[in-house]
Amino acid sequence: xxxxxxxxxxxxxxxxxxxxxxxxxxxxxxxxxxxxxxxxxxxxxxxxxxxxxxxxxxxxxxxxxxxxxxxxxxxxxxxxxxxxxxxxxxxxxxxxxxxxxxxxxxxxxxxxxxxxxxxxxxxxxxxxxxxxxxxxxxxxxxxxxxxxxxxxxxxxxxxxxxxxxxxxxxxxxxxxxxxxxxxxxxxxxxxxxxxxxxxxxxxxxxxxxxxxxxxxxxxxxxxxxxxxxxxxxxxxxxxxxxxxxxxxxxxxxxxxx
Amino acid sequence: xxxxxxxxxxxxxxxxxxxxxxxxxxxxxxxxxxxxxxxxxxxxxxxxxxxxxxxxxxxxxxxxxxxxxxxxxxxxxxxxxxxxxxxxxxxxxxxxxxxxxxxxxxxxxxxxxxxxxxxxxxxxxxxxxxxxxxxxxxxxxxxxxxxxxxxxxxxxxxxxxxxxxxxxxxxxxxxxxxxxxxxxxxxxxxxxxxxxxxxxxxxxxxxxxxxxxxxxxxxxxxxxxxxxxxxxxxxxxxxxxxxxxxxxxxxxxxxxxxxxxxxxxxxxxxxxxxxxxxxxxxxxxxxxxxxxxxxxxxx
Ligand SMILES: Nc1ncnc2c1ncn2[C@@H]1O[C@H](COP(=O)(O)OP(=O)(O)OP(=O)(O)O)[C@@H](O)[C@H]1O
Ligand SMILES: [Mg+2]
Numbered sequence: 001x002x003x004x005x006x007x008x009x010x011x012x013x014x015x016x017x018x019x020x021x022x023x024x025x026x027x028x029x030x031x032x033x034x035x036x037x038x039x040x041x042x043x044x045x046x047x048x049x050x051x052x053x054x055x056x057x058x059x060x061x062x063x064x065x066x067x068x069x070x071x072x073x074x075x076x077x078x079x080x081x082x083x084x085x086x087x088x089x090x091x092x093x094x095x096x097x098x099x100x101x102x103x104x105x106x107x108x109x110x111x112x113x114x115x116x117x118x119x120x121x122x123x124x125x126x127x128x129x130x131x132x133x134x135x136x137x138x139x140x141x142x143x144x145x146x147x148x149x150x151x152x153x154x155x156x157x158x159x160x161x162x163x164x165x166x167x168x169x170x171x172x173x174x175x176x177x178x179x180x181x182x183x184x185x186x187x188x189x190x191x192x193x194x195x196x197x198x199x200x201x202x203x204x205x206x207x208x209x210x211x212x213x214x215x216x217x218x219x220x221x222x223x224x225x226x227x228x229x230x231x232x233x234x235x236x237x238x239x240x241x242x243x244x245x246x247x248x249x250x251x252x253x254x255x256x257x
Numbered sequence: 258x259x260x261x262x263x264x265x266x267x268x269x270x271x272x273x274x275x276x277x278x279x280x281x282x283x284x285x286x287x288x289x290x291x292x293x294x295x296x297x298x299x300x301x302x303x304x305x306x307x308x309x310x311x312x313x314x315x316x317x318x319x320x321x322x323x324x325x326x327x328x329x330x331x332x333x334x335x336x337x338x339x340x341x342x343x344x345x346x347x348x349x350x351x352x353x354x355x356x357x358x359x360x361x362x363x364x365x366x367x368x369x370x371x372x373x374x375x376x377x378x379x380x381x382x383x384x385x386x387x388x389x390x391x392x393x394x395x396x397x398x399x400x401x402x403x404x405x406x407x408x409x410x411x412x413x414x415x416x417x418x419x420x421x422x423x424x425x426x427x428x429x430x431x432x433x434x435x436x437x438x439x440x441x442x443x444x445x446x447x448x449x450x451x452x453x454x455x456x457x458x459x460x461x462x463x464x465x466x467x468x469x470x471x472x473x474x475x476x477x478x479x480x481x482x483x484x485x486x487x488x489x490x491x492x493x494x495x496x497x498x499x500x501x502x503x504x505x506x507x508x509x510x511x512x513x514x515x516x517x518x519x520x521x522x523x524x525x526x527x528x529x530x531x532x533x534x535x536x537x538x539x540x541x542x543x544x545x546x547x548x549x550x551x552x553x554x555x556x
Contacts, residue, residue, distance in 0.1 A: 102438075
């Protein structure tokens with residue numbers, strides 16, 4: 001899947017918190033138009049990887065290049081939707097206010113959003129089908145609507161690389177399906193997506209590249225090559241229940257069957 | 258009949274205008290309106306970010322500067338500002354560099370600064386009335402010079418909030434994503450602390466150290482019960498603060514009570530009214546709605 005133009009290139013990346021490593025020696029490259037699922041159990045470093053790429057966490061060692069530059073040189077081209085648990089949902093802002101924040105980086109200091117910004121915001125809202133809720137206060141959204149709003153903010157930025165942290169948690173089947181269609185549409189427009197998730201069935205079915213993470217990079221490649229019992233065991237250890245079937249392996253989480 | 262209503266109008270007019278024949282009342286009115294505006298603009302951020310404790314702490318910390326200014330004979334406003342800003346930045350740096358909780362750092366630093374003020378005062382043979390006018394507030398003692406200084410500081414604070422509103426909003430709501438977007442969130446946070454420090458000093462003389470926090474918190478808190486976007490909270494908060502300031506000042510004039518406390522009580526009355534009767538979030542409308550629902554469903 002490697003194309004000649006690399007959107008993201010990471011070499012020997014180490015990062016962590018207070019002396020505890022959360023990422024060890026990660027190296028991989030992602031080409032334009034890829035849809036990458038970053039999978040791994042809780043605490044495996046998915047969020048840390050995204051934050052390090054964004055420059056929010058300084059790596060201990062290693063090199064990260066985004067569009068051939070240091071991330072500070074390509075900030076406006078990288079959009080980010082955080083895990084929704086970390087957002088203050090009681091803050092007095094409306095959905096449209098939050099999505100408009102996606103434009104602030106492009107605007108720079110001292111400039112107010114103008115017509116072009118409002119158009120981008122409206123486009124992003126309709127992309128995730130939140131137009132009708134644009135005037136709502138964010139505390140009045142359902143969990144799935146909250147996640148779609150965070151994605152809309154990243155879309156409003158008109159970034160070329162989107163880093164989405166667990167965007168599908170809590171979405172119902174319809175919304176999950178719509179989100180996957182949105183990913184496809186974005187990809188067909190030349191965007192590159194890195195999506196953190198622990199929903200393996202989704203990664204297997206809908207992403208063209210999978211990055212299995214468990215502090216170290218366990219495997220990276222098309223899902224068909226990656227979903228072997230050995231590699232899944234390495235990434236998920238005892239968190240998963242695996243049953244060999246005719247077509248391959250059946251993967252389920254313990255406790256859910 | 259017409260005579261009667263003309264008389265009434267003249268009466269009310271006189272009731273409003275008479276106190277303003279005194280120049281100290283003119284200055285007091287300007288001062289409390291100014292304090293109301295500046296405090297509510299900054300206070301909106303204090304309320305939505307849950308920073309009430311730091312507002313209170315910075316007002317108390319400024320006491321060290323006031324005491325030093327009285328003891329060594331320099332401008333009380335300069336003393337207060339330096340003490341409040343140094344404490345604010347100290348709190349920011351320490352809580353960032355250590356694993357201490359933010360409120361713990363605040364608790365340690367502001368009491369330390371306050372104690373320093375007491376030590377300085379206790380060395381003074383005859384501390385002046387100046388000192389106590391700041392502790393308890395004496396808006397009637399505000400001079401034209403004080404008023405000029407307060408207006409200049411207030412104008413700077415309001416202008417900075419207006420210029421950097423977008424960055425302040427994003428950083429307050431979601432600092433992580435704001436930083437990822439390239440907004441200098443740390444600088445914005447430090448800047449907000451300095452703005453809070455300056456606005457507490459602007460309010461000091463009018464309401465006194467102990468009541469400054471009420472000017473910062475009460476009007477925006479009331480506004481947050483009525484409207485639900487940050488800039489509306491600022492505008493409505495300013496309106497409530499100015500109304501409280503004016504009503505409170507007149508009440509203190511006619512009832513002959515302390516003006517700072519009278520203003521704060523007026524603001525508190527607005528708050529209680531909003532708490533009870535705010536259209537969607539008030540206790541009474543919600544109770545009525547619940548009762549109606551219960552009746553509808555035949556319970
Ligand atoms: N702010 C932090 N301070 C200290 N340690 C942290 C911090 N954030 C994460 N960690 C640690 O780093 C490791 C990786 O965490 P990370 O949040 O990247 O995992 P994750 O894969 O996103 O997990 P999840 O699926 O639960 O979201 C964990 O061991 C976690 O305890
Ligand atoms: Mg995570």
